[in-house]
Amino acid sequence: MARLNTSARLRRISQRGTRHGGRPPAKRPRADERTTAHRLQWAALAAASLPGIAALAALLFTWASVEQSGEQLRIAEQGQVTGRFNAAIGNLASSAVDIRLGGIYGLERLMQNAPDEQPTVVTLLTAYVREHTRDPANGRADAHPATDVQAAMTVLANRDPARDGRGAFDLRNVHLRHLGYMGMWNPNRQRVTGINFPDADFSGADLGDADLEHARLSGAAMADTDLQEAGLDGADLSDAVLTNADLARSRLAQADLSRIQAAGAHFEDTDLKKAGLEGASLRRASLVGASLPGAILRGADLREADLRDADFTGADLTGADLTGAKNVSTAEFKDTIRTNARGLPS
Numbered sequence: 390m391a392r393l394n395t396s397a398r399l400r401r402i403s404q405r406g407t408r409h410g411g412r413p414p415a416k417r418p419r420a421d422e423r424t425t426a427h428r429l430q431w432a433a434l435a436a437a438s439l440p441g442i443a444a445l446a447a448l449l450f451t452w453a454s455v456e457q458s459g460e461q462l463r464i465a466e467q468g469q470v471t472g473r474f475n476a477a478i479g480n481l482a483s484s485a486v487d488i489r490l491g492g493i494y495g496l497e498r499l500m501q502n503a504p505d506e507q508p509t510v511v512t513l514l515t516a517y518v519r520e521h522t523r524d525p526a527n528g529r530a531d532a533h534p535a536t537d538v539q540a541a542m543t544v545l546a547n548r549d550p551a552r553d554g555r556g557a558f559d560l561r562n563v564h565l566r567h568l569g570y571m572g573m574w575n576p577n578r579q580r581v582t583g584i585n586f587p588d589a590d591f592s593g594a595d596l597g598d599a600d601l602e603h604a605r606l607s608g609a610a611m612a613d614t615d616l617q618e619a620g621l622d623g624a625d626l627s628d629a630v631l632t633n634a635d636l637a638r639s640r641l642a643q644a645d646l647s648r649i650q651a652a653g654a655h656f657e658d659t660d661l662k663k664a665g666l667e668g669a670s671l672r673r674a675s676l677v678g679a680s681l682p683g684a685i686l687r688g689a690d691l692r693e694a695d696l697r698d699a700d701f702t703g704a705d706l707t708g709a710d711l712t713g714a715k716n717v718s719t720a721e722f723k724d725t726i727r728t729n730a731r732g733l734p735s
């Protein structure tokens with residue numbers, strides 16, 4: 390009887406709660422309702438991503454178009470380079486000097502605009518100079534290089550040697566006597582620049598009376614080269630090979646001749662005032678009547694050299710070796726620095 394009363398009371402309490410606005414317990418969502426919600430969320434996310442995907446697609450399309458255009462441009466440029474190169478070569482074969490000059494200057498512009506072509510242009514122009522200077526012009530000692538040859542040498546002199554690559558700078562046995570000055574006015578640096586022939590091969594060449602002032606000839610091969618009366622004041626000939634070269638009566642004031650290999654070379658009556666000859670190899674060289682006031686000959690090898698009437702006034706002979714030198718007694722050694730020098734009378 391007690392249990393029945395209790396159940397009755399609970400039913401009445403439940404009914405009163407419902408009448409007074411009480412909420413029934415929350416129902417858990419069914420599985421199909423959860424699936425629908427997830428789909429709506431993914432749909433919203435996809436809709437929000439559409440502008441970004443479209444932008445990415447446009448970017449990829451643009452990149453592909455640019456790459457294709459760039460490749461087409463490179464092909465076109467290469468075609469232009471080839472066309473200009475062929476045209477220049479054709480001009481070089483002309484019998485008219487003005488057309489040949491056009492070909493030479495066309496190759497110069499090609500080097501400037503297409504640096505990768507410089508090795509080929511250097512090889513071509515040096516071959517052109519060799520072909521047109523096999524023999525002295527008209528057999529006359531006073532003849533100057535032809536106009537087109539001078540132009541080709543000037544173009545070569547004013548190139549950037551750093552771009553030569555495997556270009557063959559071969560000017561062996563060329564006849565370039567009385568070669569004119571090849572420097573050019575540089576408006577940016579406000580001075581004459583150019584004449585760049587480092588590591589060039591002038592072996593056996595005739596460069597007599599050539600104007601090579603301030604030229605860069607470091608490391609050049611000039612064995613047996615004729616440089617008589619050449620103008621080389623201020624030139625850089627460091628590490629050059631001048632074995633048996635003839636520099637008689639040439640002008641080398643303040644030139645850099647450090648570490649040159651000049652065994653058996655001729656420096657008769659040569660102007661070497663204040664020249665740098667540190668570490669130079671001058672064994673058996675002829676310095677007869679040479680002028681060397683203020684020259685730097687530290688560590689120079691002058692063994693068996695002929696020093697007749699040479700002027701070493703104020704020269705630095707520190708560590709120089711003059712063992713076996715000839716005609717030492719006729720040379721002038723006033724105010725020289727002789728620390729550790731060998732072969733000189735005390």
